[in-house]
Amino acid sequence: MLNQMNVRGLLFDPYNNAYIVILRDEHNSDMLPIWVGKSEASAISFALERIAPPRPMTHDLMKTILDSMDAKIISIVLTDLKENTYFAKIHLLYGDSEFSIDSRPSDAIAVALRTDAPIFATAEVLHKQSSEELERWLENLKPEDFGKFEG
Amino acid sequence: MSDHPDLNLLIALKVHGVLIDPNTETQIVVLRDEKNSEVLPIWVGTAEGTSIRLALEEVVPPRPMSHDLIYSFGEHLGFSISSVIITEVKSNTYYASIQLSKNGFEKTVDSRPSDAIALALRTKSPIYVTQEVLEKRGGENLDAWLAKLDPKSFGQSETEAS
Numbered sequence: 001m002l003n004q005m006n007v008r009g010l011l012f013d014p015y016n017n018a019y020i021v022i023l024r025d026e027h028n029s030d031m032l033p034i035w036v037g038k039s040e041a042s043a044i045s046f047a048l049e050r051i052a053p054p055r056p057m058t059h060d061l062m063k064t065i066l067d068s069m070d071a072k073i074i075s076i077v078l079t080d081l082k083e084n085t086y087f088a089k090i091h092l093l094y095g096d097s098e099f100s101i102d103s104r105p106s107d108a109i110a111v112a113l114r115t116d117a118p119i120f121a122t123a124e125v126l127h128k129q130s131s132e133e134l135e136r137w138l139e140n141l142k143p144e145d146f147g148k149f150e151g
Numbered sequence: 152m153s154d155h156p157d158l159n160l161l162i163a164l165k166v167h168g169v170l171i172d173p174n175t176e177t178q179i180v181v182l183r184d185e186k187n188s189e190v191l192p193i194w195v196g197t198a199e200g201t202s203i204r205l206a207l208e209e210v211v212p213p214r215p216m217s218h219d220l221i222y223s224f225g226e227h228l229g230f231s232i233s234s235v236i237i238t239e240v241k242s243n244t245y246y247a248s249i250q251l252s253k254n255g256f257e258k259t260v261d262s263r264p265s266d267a268i269a270l271a272l273r274t275k276s277p278i279y280v281t282q283e284v285l286e287k288r289g290g291e292n293l294d295a296w297l298a299k300l301d302p303k304s305f306g307q308s309e310t311e312a313s
Contacts, residue, residue, distance in 0.1 A: 037198075038198075039196070039197070039198030040217075043217075055244075055263050056261070056262070056263065058198075058199070058217045058218065058221075058266050059217065061221070061249075061260070061262050061263070061266050062217070062220070062221055062224070064260045064261070064262075065221060065224065065249070065251065065260055066224065068251060068258045068260050069228055069230055069251070069253065069258070071224070071228055085214075090220075092224075092227070092228070094228050099227045099228065101220070101223050101224065101227055102215070102223070103215070103220050103223075104214050104215065104216075104220075107217050107220050110217075
């Protein structure tokens with residue numbers, strides 16, 4: 001079973017010097033925090049703010065290449081969580097065929113936001129993301145860590 | 152042939168190495184022609200520089216990087232990259248194009264040189280530069296600039312990439 005997720009914002013995690021993409025389901029009952037690197041965070045933030053960078057970024061090129069091949073991204077799915085690492089798949093429609101391609105969640109999300117493709121998480125991933133862990137790190141975060149994306 | 156540039160006017164380049172520019176926190180991809188008579192340094196961001204270095208060293212990272220994902224798109228959808236071309240330089244900014252090939256037909260997409268080079272290394276595609284870019288490159292400061300660089304800053308990726 002798949003749950004549709006929305007990207008709610010990006011946080012800076014000062015303890016790990018990394019960024020966290022916050023995904024929530026449509027009912028705001030489930031939340032997935034996904035740690036990403038700096039360049040992936042900036043790729044996601046450009047798309048969230050709908051800013052066109054002066055030069056196309058790598059994920060803009062990804063979209064350009066797929067467009068030029070007439071391949072369409074149907075959806076991206078967060079498929080698994082193992083030892084704090086998320087796994088994702090990008091579902092593509094090309095010709096009459098569908099393709100599922102393994103991806104890091106950060107790349108999948110960055111390209112989904114550029115192509116307006118829906119983002120899903122499997123029930124298993126949501127289940128594995130224990131709420132206890134979430135609360136623990138949320139307590140450690142200060143409100144000012146939340147960027148302007150936290151809507 | 153559509154807008155495909157004339158290959159006779161292009162010079163093939165190899166990626167010679169990736170340098171870290173200690174002054175700007177950016178990285179510099181150093182390209183050379185086959186005769187080693189021309190050198191073309193291109194400043195790139197940290198992520199792109201890292202991606203190029205990993206491909207040069209043929210290191211497989213624990214997770215696929217963004218350019219590996221594009222490579223994977225090609226593998227699944229059956230298109231390949233026939234070449235990448237550094238087409239233009241304006242106000243110190245380089246422009247590139249990627250020639251995609253699928254069942255004999257070609258498409259050209261615009262790209263930053265960093266993305267084009269990162270992809271070319273993964274797909275073993277040739278990298279070209281136009282004669283015009285080499286002439287406009289602003290070679291006057293290049294030798295002085297290269298001389299100032301500490302050879303140590305060339306790092307492990309200082310290889311004749313083949």
